[in-house]
Amino acid sequence: MEALIPLLLVAAAILAVPPAAPDKPFHSAAVVAGFSLLLGNYLWWRLTVTVLPAQGLSFGTGFVWAVFLGELWLWYETLQLSLILLRRTDRSPEADAHEARLEGRPPDDLPAVDVMIATYNEPLDVLEKTIAGALALDWPRARLNIHVLDDGRRDWLARYCHERGVNHITRDDNAHAKAGNLNAAFRRTEAPFILVLDADFVPQRRMLMRAIGFFDDPGIGIVQMPHHFFNDTPLQTNLDMRASLPDEQRFFFDTIQPGRDGWDCAFCCGSNGIIRREALDAIGGQMPTESITEDMLLTLAMLRKGYVTRYLGERLAVGLAPETLDAYFVQRGRWAQGGIQLLYTRRGPLGPGLNLIQRLFFNPSHWLSQSICQPLVMATPAIFLLTGAPPLLQASFEDVARYQLTTIVAAFGFVHFLAPRDFAPVASTVEGMLQSFRLLPLVLATLIRPRGHGFKVTPKGSDAGLSREDRFTIVVALSLILATGTGLFLNADFGTRIVGAGELLPVVAFWSVFNMLVLLIVMTMAVPRPVFRAAERFAMDEPCRIVTPAATVGAEIVNISMSGVLVAPDGDTSKLAPGGWAGLEVGGVGIVPARLRRRAVIDGRNGLGFEIHLPPGPKRDLLIQKLFSNLPAARPTNSVAISGLTMLARVFEAAPDTRRPAEAVARDEVTALPDWLAEMTGELTFAAREREIA
Structure with a gap:
């Protein structure tokens, strides 16, 4: 019972301490300091008691170190997240003032804006929405130049653009994919501000009025706005949680980007961003092309020239989320590849000209932890149960409760303290695992050979095709469930027990059951449900x-x-x-x-x-x-209300989409x-x- 005292004290603190507030910085600093001390004490115990005693070159020693290093990486991610969340901003009051000032100006006094819609192979049912939305922007038409940048060189699109009164721009080749497409258009246009839109993002009428005023600050190179979606993601659809489960990008755009903004480390996200041409000219007049995530490299290049990216967290454009699992994995794979490529370029986070915070916040640690560490966490119980090699040496049940369990509970409470409405631990774990199986081989291949990977466009609209089950994810998840279940079954009987008489078995048994439930939900997410609507209602x-x-x-x-x-x-x-x-x-x-x-x-x-x-x-x-073009403001999410039991209940309700x-x-x-x-x-x-x- 004595071993549970630290855990009970942490639980009491979580219940007693009110959420972080911008007007109480010392309150937040005290909580951060307290958690840091607790984590430091835990990691010292992990290293000195459960890791360093491992001797020699053996599978058991390698396993102990692999688990520890993977856990260490995840704790680094937690501390980085907490640092980001300490400085969250809300730029809406500034946008209100800018909008009121711009509305009072004569139309001829407003700056010219080039709207660039980048497209490659998107069908008309996708492009027409973005073009119509651009035409509806609340900005003088004489000061608005709308360009459709067509890397598909389609004659029908040229005719459509002519009918709509917008410019159709093509080039002779597709070098450097989207970045090259934009660069070709930059050389043929001259407005002082450039609104970049993906082919599937519809700007809201007030977008320019809300955002252009931020450029009165000469140090701002980009104003980035969040990605919101008018359709449900495959994850929401496959679990039949369209209303209760926010799309998985909400935590990034509603919580992380405002925090990064407070450190002047927000970054361009490819679409829904406005670029100052003067800042673009300062870095050579074009998007960087060393990575397929040219948007983040653009932010880093501008940071090195003294221009920051400002973040306005309002729903000022809505887009088309990936409609199928295939499209979803194509998109996430491209992001992961591009993030890792940043490590291999001089203009990335390891190159000269950045401070320590910028290097920390722009390194692609998230993709490494998600694709490597999370699968390791899922596989660890099965490895222990089937080989007898413990992940922690010399750890009693009391030690695990006193140190590890207490720190894990404190970490969940700590993130909840910083983002009380936005963090859903079970949902984020499940969504991360769904991606990790697909990303692991891709990430490893990119680490070994960062170049030579083609730019894959996310299939959208009528080109997205029908949803189909992701058999690879199903096979991997089912294999882990069977391996873990077999290990539990064998070790339940003294006659077949592989694990010794150590006290870790109850802890690993609980860990195993949790993992199997998560994997069961992942398998459900990998099987599509029927979709009976032709378009979003x-x-x-x-x-x-x-x-x-x-x-x-x-x-x-x-x-x-x-x-x-x-x-x-x-x-x-x-x-x-x-x-x-x-x-x-x-x-x-x-x-x-x-x-x-x-x-x-x-x-x-x-x-x-x-x-x-x-x-x-x-x-x-x-x-x-x-x-x-005139959707209401996005409703705030309440991720705390998303329970693992609700997600688990959907396991028995899914059906394939054959319609x-x-x-x-x-x-x-x-x-x-x-x-x-x-x-x-x-x-x-x-x-x-x-x-x-x-």
Whole structure:
């Protein structure tokens, strides 16, 4: 019982100490100092008692040192995170002041802005949203130059850009991928500020008004804004936790980037960033090309010239999250490769011209710990149970409780103290493990041979394909579960026990069960659920009208997307049969061609589910802008509410996705509108319009 006293004291402190507050720096400093002392005491015990006694060259000695070094790396990550979180900023009050000042200026006094939309092979259903969003930016059109940088050199996109009144820029080759694409456009443009957008990120109307004012500070080279998404990620979908599980980038963009901003170490994230051309010229007038993560190298190059990246943590653009596991792994693999490549370039974090904090914060330790250390943590119980080689020498159950368990609980409490609403330990563990199995071979290959890896574009939109299970992750996770379970089974009987009579067995048994549950959730995440929507739906409470040759009926929009809408009619619509056509009069858009697909009941009221058939053109742009260009501020997450039990409950509910997207079926079937509806709306069908553009 005496060994539990430190653990009980730590638990009491976690419950008693209020969360960190910006106006109480000494309070935060005291907690940081207390945790640092506790961690230092633990690591001294680990090294001197459980590691150094290992002698000779043997598997057991190597295993002890491997576990210790992996754990040491994870503790380094924890301390780095705590340092970052100590200085979180909120730039919204500054943005309010800048916006009010800019709105008071005559339009001709506002600076010119080049909007650059980088694209390679994205389809029209992705690009049209970004282009329409750029056209809707609240900025004088005469001071706004919109450029679509097409590395795919597509004739149909050139025609589409001409119709939309935006510039279509190409080059002769695809050297240096996205960075080279941007560099080619930099040489052909001259506005003092450059807004860079990925092909799938739709800017909000107020984006420039909120962000441009920060450049009044001559020391700011980039203003970066977060990545938010209008669709669910594969992780949210596969666990059926769309509403309760935040997308896994929220912790980075809502918590880590504001902390980095406080140290002047925020960095450009590829999209949703505005670049000062003067700062770009100071580093040679182009993006660095030594790494496929050119955005972070851009920030480092500007830091060396005295320009910082400022972070404005507001939802000022929304994008398309990876829609399938394949796309998700392509994206994360590219980030991991690029991060590790930074170690091998003179302009990376190990090169000259940076201070100690900048070197610490820009090293790619996260990718190394996630891809190497986390799998080691998962495999350690199985190795111990099947070989008898202990991960800790000379450690009793009391020692583990007094030192290790106490420090682990303190670490969770410490991060919760710094970010009380944003840290979900179980969710972050599961999401990290899902990535780690795929990243491990990629990271090792990049460490050995950092160059020669091609730039892989994340598949998006209709090019993303159908979700399919990730068999590699399933096989690896299942193998670890079976190995760990076999070890537990063998050591449960004295006749087959491999582990000696040491006191570590109860601790490792608990560790094993936790690991197997995490791996079970990882396997569930690796199997997609059915997706029945052709496009993301937005909830809406807005009147509309249903127009048919027979009658016009008032209705209320319940939810709407680019491909469908659910309405609750106020009058009789019994004469409208499934498959029948109607014109939906939507506020701010006009009359939209729609075909009835189903009837539903909404809170006791009759509902009608329509399929929208709105081809590329001005009216479709208006619908895009209505849905994507003026979204409300993001709701704060409450990650504490995400329990491991909730995630575990989803294990038994998943099913594979074998359904063809509904939107594709609709477009295949419809080739012409009824004459009365075509005359009323002046529209062709989507399929006919796409053929016309092509």
